[in-house]
Amino acid sequence: MHFLAVVFALPMLWMVSASLKPENEVLRTPPTFIPTTFLWSNYTQAADGLLPFFLNSVKLASLNVGFLLFFAALAGYGFARLDFVFKRTAFALLLSTAMIPSMVYLVPQYMLFREMGWIDTHYPLWVPNVLTPVFGTFLLRQAFRGIPNELEEAAKLDGASVFTTFWRIMLPQVKPALAAVGALTFMASWNDLFGPLIFLNSTRLQTMPVALALFKGEYFTQTNLMMAAATLTILPPLLLFLVAQKYFVQGITMSGLKG
Amino acid sequence: MTATALRPARPQTKTKRRTAGTPPRRRRRQNLAGWLFVGPVIFGVLFFQLAPVAASLVVSLTNWSGLNQPKFLGLGNYVELFRADDTFYDSLRNTVVFTIAVVASTIMLGLGLAVLCNQKVKGIGIFRTLYYSPVVTNVVAIGFVWFWLYEPDNGLFNSTLKTIGIDGPAWLSDTRTALVAVIVVAIWQGVGYPMVILLAGLQSIDQSLLEAATVDGATAWRRFWSVVVPLLTPSLFFLTITQFISSFQVFGIIYVMTSGGPNNATSVFIFHIYEAAFGHGRLGYASAMGWVLFIIVGFVTAVQWKLEKRWVHYDN
Numbered sequence: 233m234h235f236l237a238v239v240f241a242l243p244m245l246w247m248v249s250a251s252l253k254p255e256n257e258v259l260r261t262p263p264t265f266i267p268t269t270f271l272w273s274n275y276t277q278a279a280d281g282l283l284p285f286f287l288n289s290v291k292l293a294s295l296n297v298g299f300l301l302f303f304a305a306l307a308g309y310g311f312a313r314l315d316f317v318f319k320r321t322a323f324a325l326l327l328s329t330a331m332i333p334s335m336v337y338l339v340p341q342y343m344l345f346r347e348m349g350w351i352d353t354h355y356p357l358w359v360p361n362v363l364t365p366v367f368g369t370f371l372l373r374q375a376f377r378g379i380p381n382e383l384e385e386a387a388k389l390d391g392a393s394v395f396t397t398f399w400r401i402m403l404p405q406v407k408p409a410l411a412a413v414g415a416l417t418f419m420a421s422w423n424d425l426f427g428p429l430i431f432l433n434s435t436r437l438q439t440m441p442v443a444l445a446l447f448k449g450e451y452f453t454q455t456n457l458m459m460a461a462a463t464l465t466i467l468p469p470l471l472l473f474l475v476a477q478k479y480f481v482q483g484i485t486m487s488g489l490k491g
Numbered sequence: 492m493t494a495t496a497l498r499p500a501r502p503q504t505k506t507k508r509r510t511a512g513t514p515p516r517r518r519r520r521q522n523l524a525g526w527l528f529v530g531p532v533i534f535g536v537l538f539f540q541l542a543p544v545a546a547s548l549v550v551s552l553t554n555w556s557g558l559n560q561p562k563f564l565g566l567g568n569y570v571e572l573f574r575a576d577d578t579f580y581d582s583l584r585n586t587v588v589f590t591i592a593v594v595a596s597t598i599m600l601g602l603g604l605a606v607l608c609n610q611k612v613k614g615i616g617i618f619r620t621l622y623y624s625p626v627v628t629n630v631v632a633i634g635f636v637w638f639w640l641y642e643p644d645n646g647l648f649n650s651t652l653k654t655i656g657i658d659g660p661a662w663l664s665d666t667r668t669a670l671v672a673v674i675v676v677a678i679w680q681g682v683g684y685p686m687v688i689l690l691a692g693l694q695s696i697d698q699s700l701l702e703a704a705t706v707d708g709a710t711a712w713r714r715f716w717s718v719v720v721p722l723l724t725p726s727l728f729f730l731t732i733t734q735f736i737s738s739f740q741v742f743g744i745i746y747v748m749t750s751g752g753p754n755n756a757t758s759v760f761i762f763h764i765y766e767a768a769f770g771h772g773r774l775g776y777a778s779a780m781g782w783v784l785f786i787i788v789g790f791v792t793a794v795q796w797k798l799e800k801r802w803v804h805y806d807n
Contacts, residue, residue: 233607233618236607237618237621237622240621240622240679241621243633243636243637243640243679244624244625244636246636246640246647247632247635247636250639303531303532303535304532306528306529306531306532307528307529307531307532307533309528310525310526310528310529311529314521314524314525314528315521315525316522316523316524316525316526316529317522317525319525319529322529322533325533325536325537325541326532326533326536329536329540329541331789331792332540332544332785333736333740333781333784333785333788335740335761335764335780335781335784335785336544336547336778336781336782336784336785337540337543337544337546337547337781338547338764338768338777338781339543339547339550339768339774339777339778339781340542340543340544340546340547340550340778341539341543342768343546343557343774344539344543346557360535360539362535363531363532363534363535363536363538363539364532364535364536364539364540365532366536369532394524394528398528419627422629423627423628423629423630425629425630425631425742425743425746425747426742426743429746430769440629441629441630441631441632442631444629444631444632444635445631445747448635455639458635459635459636459639462631462632462635462636463632465629465631465632466627466628466629466632469627469628469629470624470627470628472627473620473623473624473627474620477616477620480623480627481687481691484684484687484688485687485688485691
């Protein structure tokens with residue numbers, strides 16, 4: 233079991249090892265696993281180059297997570313606890329889109345964004361996402377359905393409006409589900425490659441993964457610096473995963489099993 | 492996400508009955524409130540997804556490049572795709588090979604890892620985290636590392652092979668090994684997801700069933716295949732559906748590691764669409780391919796649902 237784990241971890245360990253080596257040691261045969269000298273300055277050098285892209289990624293991830301949670305919670309609550317006309321139709325419409333590969337509507341979407349002047353801006357990378365949270369709505373609807381009626385009724389008797397009941401009373405009850413959706417949303421936003429690649433032209437607007445791909449050609453011919461940069465791009469989601477592992481696993485398994 | 496979404500919503504007769512008795516003014520207010528809550532998302536889905544889907548069908552019947560006055564071609568794009576586009580067949584074949592290999596391997600290895608990680612051993616959490624961590628890692632970083640491991644002269648694989656006297660192939664630039672090399676990376680990256688799903692499935696198994704089987708004299712091997720696996724079939728079914736859909740639409744790892752090369756040996760469906768739309772500006776043609784993709788994915792998924800009864804075992 234330990235052997236299997238070491239083999240599995242090898243690519244990651246190799247990356248970190250190379251990121252700390254001096255340039256002339258990276259391609260040495262036979263390869264050295266522990267760098268002879270630890271060159272931490274690789275990281276400061278890579279971080280310098282990556283900083284603007286890091287900020288773009290952070291900005292997009294925050295917008296995606298914040299607004300997606302808001303709209304998904306609104307819709308999830310509506311579908312779980314409110315009665316209104318065409319509710320079933322609306323819900324079926326929402327779920328039907330989960331089946332459609334995004335490639336099908338990519339071209340018209342691109343033209344739509346071009347008409348709106350959104351190409352080479354950050355809008356296409358968060359506005360459409362936060363307004364189409366199919367999975368998040370579904371998950372939060374499940375969570376809201378699991379809350380006993382008494383809480384809501386007590387709030388209503390106190391004269392609270394529908395929105396106040398939702399915001400003050402019900403939303404705090406589904407924090408674990410919010411954390412699960414938030415974690416998965418962060419990951420999707422942070423690791424998105426296709427979106428930035430298609431909708432952005434200016435290098436200064438790019439996110440970490442695309443910047444990394446660009447670096448390969450433009451900035452770094454030095455493998456040790458490239459590996460340091462790669463390590464830096466995977467660090468934020470990895471740290472988040474370590475801290476919020478419980479919610480990730482919950483989100484992943486809920487996506488699969490609570491039909 | 493998709494499997495759950497595919498289940499048709501149950502009619503909510505209870506809701507109907509409750510609204511029937513409410514006075515019209517209150518009902519209007521209820522309707523307004525409800526739609527204020529779900530409205531943004533319904534608008535988003537209509538505006539950003541369903542309307543573009545409909546538009547895409549129209550565009551697929553034209554020679555639109557985004558700049559020219561589009562000319563109506565009827566099914567011309569579809570005919571060209573099937574009759575005159577060899578790259579399309581290459582990419583379709585690669586996609587099918589990639590999908591079968593990745594779906595089968597990630598689910599089987601995921602099951603093995605889930606069983607290993609289900610032991611009550613101190614520090615088992617570290618192993619789970621390790622196997623899942625590539626899933627949260629971005630594909631560009633992964634591509635970098637593996638690209639370099641595969642490097643023909645100084646890469647870790649070939650340097651290791653050299654020490655035992657073997658000259659390794661140029662993994663990513665040899666048409667015979669490139670697809671396999673990319674598949675290995677995809678399996679390594681993707682195996683954590685089935686593992687987590689199956690681990691949750693394993694943990695929800697009622698232990699008394701296993702104890703009963705042990706009392707009846709079933710060996711550990713027999714218990715696994717006759718009790719554990721049947722109880723996991725709902726999770727396995729969910730995984731075949733979701734893993735198929737995501738593998739069939741692979742893009743990132745191909746883009747980063749090989750860009751479809753050498754000589755189209757790793758060109759996959761999405762990559763072909765991407766090239767047509769953004770490389771050659773053939774938006775009509777790319778849309779036609781998008782629809783072919785939709786039809787293939789929809790058809791295979793429907794077949795999977797049809798076969799569900801044959802092998803999936805539900806408790807209740």
